[in-house]
Amino acid sequence: xxxxxxxxxxxGEVRVLxxxxxxxxxxxxxVIIGPSGSGKSTFLRCLNRMExxxxxxxxxxxxxxxxxxxxxLNKVRQRMGMVxxxxxxxxxxxxxxxxTLAPVKLGLMTKEQADERAEELxxxxxxxxxxxxxxxxxxxxxxxxIAIARALAMNPEVMLFDEPTSALDPEMVGEVLELMKKLAxxxxxxxxxxxxxxxxxxxxxxxxxxxxxxxxxxxxxxxxFENPQNQRLKDFLSKxx
Amino acid sequence: MVNKEGAFxxxxxxxxxxxxxxxxxxxxxxxxxxxxLEITLFAVLIGFVLGFLVAIIRSTHDKTGRLKIANIICKxxxxxxxxxxxxxxxxxxxxxxxxxxxxDKILVAIMAFGINSGAYVAEIFRSGIMSVxxxxxxxxxxxxxxxxxxxxxxxxxxAFKTVLPALANECIVLLKETSVAGYIAIADLTxxxxxxxxQTYSAFMPLIAVALIYLVMVMILSNLVGRLERxxxxxxxx
Numbered sequence: 001x002x003x004x005x006x007x008x009x010x011x012g013e014v015r016v017l018x019x020x021x022x023x024x025x026x027x028x029x030x031v032i033i034g035p036s037g038s039g040k041s042t043f044l045r046c047l048n049r050m051e052x053x054x055x056x057x058x059x060x061x062x063x064x065x066x067x068x069x070x071x072x073l074n075k076v077r078q079r080m081g082m083v084x085x086x087x088x089x090x091x092x093x094x095x096x097x098x099x100t101l102a103p104v105k106l107g108l109m110t111k112e113q114a115d116e117r118a119e120e121l122x123x124x125x126x127x128x129x130x131x132x133x134x135x136x137x138x139x140x141x142x143x144x145x146i147a148i149a150r151a152l153a154m155n156p157e158v159m160l161f162d163e164p165t166s167a168l169d170p171e172m173v174g175e176v177l178e179l180m181k182k183l184a185x186x187x188x189x190x191x192x193x194x195x196x197x198x199x200x201x202x203x204x205x206x207x208x209x210x211x212x213x214x215x216x217x218x219x220x221x222x223x224x225f226e227n228p229q230n231q232r233l234k235d236f237l238s239k240x241x
Numbered sequence: 242m243v244n245k246e247g248a249f250x251x252x253x254x255x256x257x258x259x260x261x262x263x264x265x266x267x268x269x270x271x272x273x274x275x276x277x278l279e280i281t282l283f284a285v286l287i288g289f290v291l292g293f294l295v296a297i298i299r300s301t302h303d304k305t306g307r308l309k310i311a312n313i314i315c316k317x318x319x320x321x322x323x324x325x326x327x328x329x330x331x332x333x334x335x336x337x338x339x340x341x342x343x344x345d346k347i348l349v350a351i352m353a354f355g356i357n358s359g360a361y362v363a364e365i366f367r368s369g370i371m372s373v374x375x376x377x378x379x380x381x382x383x384x385x386x387x388x389x390x391x392x393x394x395x396x397x398x399x400a401f402k403t404v405l406p407a408l409a410n411e412c413i414v415l416l417k418e419t420s421v422a423g424y425i426a427i428a429d430l431t432x433x434x435x436x437x438x439x440q441t442y443s444a445f446m447p448l449i450a451v452a453l454i455y456l457v458m459v460m461i462l463s464n465l466v467g468r469l470e471r472x473x474x475x476x477x478x479x
Binding site (some may be wrong): 048050070071074075076077078080081082084086088089090091092101102105106134150151154 | 374376377379380381382383384385386387388390394395398399402475
């Protein structure tokens, strides 16, 4: 579904992604872990070109995202949902408007259809009574669930999660992970950057370990956590587990 | 004592009559006020449109690196307008730029004040746009909205709310700044008061009246903005 070829990304003089080659299949739940500054968020953000790669190709459904025009990019992004660490809900809009803004503006749904879909999604994320509230009145966990609903409103084919629980109070992490698990069970293709090892173990179909801008090891979760090969991964796991 | 106070009151009433009632001199103030408001209103409109365009060009350049030449032009405009006094700009517009053309003075004033205000409004808008967290921009773009759509439906509504007090302040400054319109012989409010003074040789009544009228205008304006702000602040309540 997504083919990444020789992906490199520089920030000024620093090369943060070094020749990454990777393929993500439809229906896969890929979890990316690794120390801070390893490039995992940058890698994820290259997938929908929130960051523009310095070189390399990202082929999504036959289209090279790395070299797509702005117009093509807008189309591609409609098919790739993204969830951010800091939620980035629109604070000036009600929850319902947050969810319906993009589908309506892009002409994908009428206002009525979008409203209906929003109500449906709010039920799915477990917040059916919040549609007329503003984001400021929600807890962190609720905000992130709304952010997921907002991304889902576009009916994306793949969901990118950039440390979705890192900005949450500990007691709210569970509700967001629970929702993500539900999404995974429904067959959504997911790429998740996270520090939640429990989630990686339970939900991932494949876990990637990134350090220094490269994927140093990857495996299905059981083998990955029980029998790590790379020394860096062993050190990392000994610290976080 | 009683006599003294009575005499003072009588002289006040006499002065009031002389300055405002005789020869319908109050019309200098009302006509002047209308001219002042006319200049202010249209200059504010020009300033907002101009400032908005400049701010969009400047922040688009800052965010994406596009529009290089337009950005340079905008920078020159900002530097020149903010680096020279308003009165000088007004005089140049009237005597140099439109010196050889027969054109309504008020129109000249509207243009001069509008172009001047645009420079300040531009920086106000731009600071508002830049103050919106970049995550908002990314959220909009990640949903597939174009740069333009994200700007219009996500960033600008938030930026506008942030800069509203500064914009209101700019309107207030502009209203008062039009008092230099007399330099090109426009009979605005200030000039009106001064004309009365020159006819009656009494300064107190007409000038205090002019000051009070400006003050009341500004207070009304502040009050309106306060109401608008409270309405926009609704969604910030926790």
